[in-house]
Amino acid sequence: MHQSVYSPFPTPGQELLLKAALLKEDDAKQAWRQWRTTTDFERDVDSGSQRLLPLVFLNLLEHRTDDPAMLRLKGMYRKTWSANHFLFRQTANILNCLQEAGIPVMVLKGIPLTILYYKNHALRPMSDMDIMVPLSRARDAIGVLKNNGWSVGNPAQLEFFLKYGRSTELFDADRNELDLHWHPVFETYDDRATSTFWDKAITLEVAGVQTQTMCPADTLFHVIVHGFMSNNEPPVRWVPDSLMIIRQDDCPVDWGRLTELTGRYSVSLQMKEGLNYLHNTFNAPIPGYFMDRINKIKPRWADRLVYRHAIAFGDRSAHTFRQRVSKVYVNYIRQAGNKNFFRLHLGFIRYAYALSKGRFLPALIYKYFRLLLTNR
């Protein structure tokens, strides 16, 4: 089932590393030994695996593992600890600017995961900060950020992103990256859909600044949905992120809420396959009644298409025209909601037109329909 190296599911090597990071005693040590014998530490560590190393280090240290590589794993731990402290401090400054401008703010992904679930600045490497504002305040937020030295990474596409996307990248003079979201994922396309995340938000302190983040169920939803999409990085970190949330006793997941989100945003396949994997491989404590409910949700053809695309792509970049069209189409489908086949494809033409700003539309439509016919 998990053959593709691009799949959101771990490769055999990544799975060994995950076991070394997340299992106990002999299971962890054995997985580490096996990974060491099958992997050239100097050459074969992909970026997804590298991000797991601080967690591996701490687990192996707790289980008194002796290995010369432990020194470099400890270095990875130190580096992550340092980088994250600087990142969190920078994030706190940004949160202050936005909140002083009266813009509601939420932090997403790595920062809340680190504070609430990993509870250790060294364990969850991240390369940027993710902040969400309501769509209605996104332009204001961009204005505030521009006044504070940030610039939009792709200004030509900003209007498209504001209409159809979920976020935009911004960079400061040192090329630090900030992802400003107005939707957490493509599936929560309209503002009313996103407001549910604000309604259930919980408070959080980032480097001394009070802010908000998603509740545990919403964070788990976000981690899994984000893990099952094409991504620039190997998406394997959805596994430890999810397990950290599920295992946390003081921030329990509201499984009823997760069922509701899964149905509402048509991501039952991602949830079912992802949580089954966590349960079967890492004995994640997922209630049986939840899995029963998720299993009863019947996916639409579009949901199956989105899931298949995630399995086929994982972290693979779209290089060919066919891959690019496929990615654009799936991104569109993800945020198009429950439309009938005709309205869906009418909407896709509008979407493609907005994306290409009309310049390449005829060629795009021709090639798209040719592909569609070829596939059939």
Place this chain on the structure above:
Amino acid sequence: MPIPKQLKVNDPHVVHETLDGETILLNLRKGLYYSMNDSGSALWDYIQVTGDSGAAIALLTKDSGAEHENIVSSVNRFLNELIEEELLVAGKKADPVSETEVNSMTERLKSFAGDFFPPAMSKYTDMQDLLLLDPIHDVEEEGWPEPKEDE
């Protein structure tokens, strides 16, 4: 320079963590990274928990005989360095500390009294560059933040 009797960590500008006998610190305001040796780490942990520099020196010099002056001077030198680097500042720690924590730090510091070696700290100033290092391929065997000699 005389050492203040009560010292505390320069919050929120300084963050620190002790793991596996090593203490690492960041001065976030200045963008500096520090790493301490074993005895420096034990002394740091004792001070950051109790704030009592005098008690730290007393613990380390108990039954030290002829070494007394050497120990006092090296500890004072180390504490002065921590103050100069703005890692510690004069003042009393605000948060209460558990007795268990104090006892644990006391025992750890006492373990250095018999076989004393001077506390020391390494300082790394080029954080921007260090954070760009690949922590597997660009570093020495001891790991980040020690760059390979030929880097």
